[in-house]
Amino acid sequence: SQTIHQWPATLVQPVGSPLSLECTVEGTSNPNLYWYRQAAGRGLQLLFYSVGIGQISSEVPQNLSASRPQDRQFILSSKKLLLSDSGFYLCAWSRDIQYFGAGTRLSVL
Amino acid sequence: AQKITQTQPGMFVQEKEAVTLDCTYDTSDQSYGLFWYKQPSSGEMIFLIYQGSYDEQNATEGRYSLNFQKARKSANLVISASQLGDSAMYFCAMREAFHGNQFYFGTGTSLTVIP
Numbered sequence: 001s002q003t004i005h006q007w008p009a010t011l012v013q014p015v016g017s018p019l020s021l022e023c024t025v026e027g028t029s030n031p032n033l034y035w036y037r038q039a040a041g042r043g044l045q046l047l048f049y050s051v052g053i054g055q056i057s058s059e060v061p062q063n064l065s066a067s068r069p070q071d072r073q074f075i076l077s078s079k080k081l082l083l084s085d086s087g088f089y090l091c092a093w094s095r096d097i098q099y100f101g102a103g104t105r106l107s108v109l
Numbered sequence: 110a111q112k113i114t115q116t117q118p119g120m121f122v123q124e125k126e127a128v129t130l131d132c133t134y135d136t137s138d139q140s141y142g143l144f145w146y147k148q149p150s151s152g153e154m155i156f157l158i159y160q161g162s163y164d165e166q167n168a169t170e171g172r173y174s175l176n177f178q179k180a181r182k183s184a185n186l187v188i189s190a191s192q193l194g195d196s197a198m199y200f201c202a203m204r205e206a207f208h209g210n211q212f213y214f215g216t217g218t219s220l221t222v223i224p
Contacts, residue, residue: 032210034212042216042217043200043214043215043216043217044200044214046211046212049210049211051210059211088152090152090154092154094204094210094212096142096159096204097142097144097156097159098144098156098202098204098212099156100146100153100154100155100156101153102151102152102153103152103153103154105152
């Protein structure tokens with residue numbers, strides 16, 4: 001069966017510090033991969049998605065970037081975090097149905 | 110235009126009663142999929158049920174059923190025999206088969222089950 005791992009679960013970072021969130025999928029090959037952000041009490045905002053290694057589509061201009069160095073690995077990064085980057089970040093994979101990781105709560109102080 | 114519209118920000122239901130969460134969608138594709146997800150306070154998004162645009166029967170998964178009305182472009186989620194553990198945010202989503210790999214999500218409905 002397929003599983004998706006996302007870490008860390010919680011992260012507190014100072015403004016201006018770098019960020020790296022990692023997501024890996026097991027049990028499938030060549031999945032579509034996604035990064036979403038969710039503000040408190042709000043819906044999901046698609047940040048990036050990838051249909052293959054090195055192929056990244058950005059949906060929202062922002063302070064973040066994504067990379068897919070391996071087929072089942074998706075990384076969300078920032079060189080310098082802003083206060084507005086705080087939120088709940090969800091990684092997901094899909095073929096027909098989209099499945100989500102447990103999420104990372106990021107607080108930028 | 111919004112691809113997915115959920116007009117109920119919050120809903121309350123008595124335990125053991127049924128509840129319907131509304132979802133309407135907008136697409137010009139003939140082939141698409143509709144999904145419902147549950148997000149408890151822990152934050153994880155849990156897949157509940159899927160309906161394909163060509164499926165003639167309404168999808169059912171245990172206590173969850175999807176009331177699919179194609180002509181009205183609605184895909185309401187029905188939860189029967191509500192339980193306290195059903196209290197959560199519920200999101201409706203759509204994937205268009207011929208417009209890339211994106212999933213479009215609604216703004217969600219917060220369901221509270223009252224004992």
